Amino acid sequence: MTHYNLLQTENAKPIKMWTKGVPVEDEAKTQLTKTAQLPFIFKHLAVMPDVHVGKGSTIGSVIPTMGAIIPAAVGVDIGCGMIAVQTSLMATDLPDNLLPLRNEIEKAVPHGSTPLKLGRDQGSWENPPTLIQQYWQQLLPGFKKITEKYPHLEQTNNYRHLGTLGTGNHFIEICLDEADRVWIMLHSGSRGVGNAIGRFFIELAKKDMEVHIKNLPDKDLAYLNEGTEHFDDYIDAVHWAQEFARLNREAMMNNVILAMRKIITKPFTTHLLAVNCHHNYVQKEKHFGEEIFVTRKGAVSAKKGELGIIPGSMGAKSYIVRGLGNEESFCSCSHGAGRVMSRTQAKKHFTLEDQIKATAHVECRKDMDVIDEIPMAYKNIEAVMTAQKELVEIVHQLRQVVCVKG
DNA sequence: ATGTGC
Secondary structure: OOOOEEEOOOOOOOEEEOOOOOOOOHHHHHHHHHHHOOOOEOOOEEEEEEEEOOOOOOEEEEEEEOOEEOHHHHOOOOOOEEEEEEEEEEHHHOOOOOHHHHHHHHHHOOOOOOOOOOOOOOOOOOOOOHHHHHHHHHHHHHHHHHHHHOHHHHOOOOHHHOOOOOOOOOEEEEEEOOOOEEEEEEEEOOHHHHHHHHHHHHHHHHHHHHHHHHHOOOHHHOOEEOOOHHHHHHHHHHHHHHHHHHHHHHHHHHHHHHHHHHHOOOOOOOOOEEEEEEOEEEEEEEEOOEEEEEEEEOEEEOOOOOEEEEOOOOOOOEEEEEEOOOHHHOOEEEOOOOEOOOHHHHHHHOOHHHHHHHOOOOEOOOOHHHHHHOHHHEOOHHHHHHHOOOOEEEEEEEEEEEEEEO
């Protein structure tokens, strides 16, 4: 008995989909088929239950490659991912009114868009504090190496974006687990500089392919060949952006903990369990005895015993999971619930009243600008977890009590 | 997702 659905078409590698019991759009299947036609796909594509259509390739997919990388498959939010920390606090240690805690977190972490949108918070540091400067020192040598060759990448929001949240589906949450223990969890990526690196190499791949691009099933599947100068430059830049994203989450977590200590006077520890995982990235891994590149576009590494984070939408449950090391999935799991409708559709379909009702149990923003994050715009997270029970086991179930969004 | 231009 297999736990995946097999999609096999002519002239394409097989597509293994862990999507039993969850909806998959036809458009997503078409898109997967196009990616599976590329000659450098290694063995098969692995598709996670949160799969949905993306630009060029599908979100919620694992793309193993040999000899080439598709920069658009990694995307522009390079290194986007999650960090979570379990604290020694219990639900009863939290104040009844959670608004001051939310306000303190909002003060500690710049969030929202850069440049400043009218009436919104500035999403970058005016003067990065000492902690952020220290983090930036770790990233500086790698950044210098990239910008020596591509000086225009210096003209980006880089150190001013380190330790900042961003917009859209990026968030900070205070959660409770099944035993009412308090957790801190957040979602963010490589911000302005990672975006610029992503966009630059996506364009470079298209240019390098010249006339051959018309033979691709989709121009957003343009790839860089291993052994070329631009491939090596992309590897350096994408890995640097992934490290930026990882440290960005770590820096924010530090500042959220400090903000919590201002509001909650009871001493607490935070080292009990910590996970910091990417879900938009590429790295070299060994699978089926071969060294290959694995691009996870909205997917999380789930090697045997490895911890990961699968967040639900605003108002839905989130999960701390442990990988089962399923080789057929290239040791992967989903990165969330996955959308069932676009942001535009969600804003048309739901009202502010719907959003207030759906997030009644969470201290969070409840305005027109976050309607697209309403739980009903996402797949049922329980069904998504059932579909991937051969990939991960659930370690903790979290529910939000405070949510900060950019 | 971000930044920029409409």
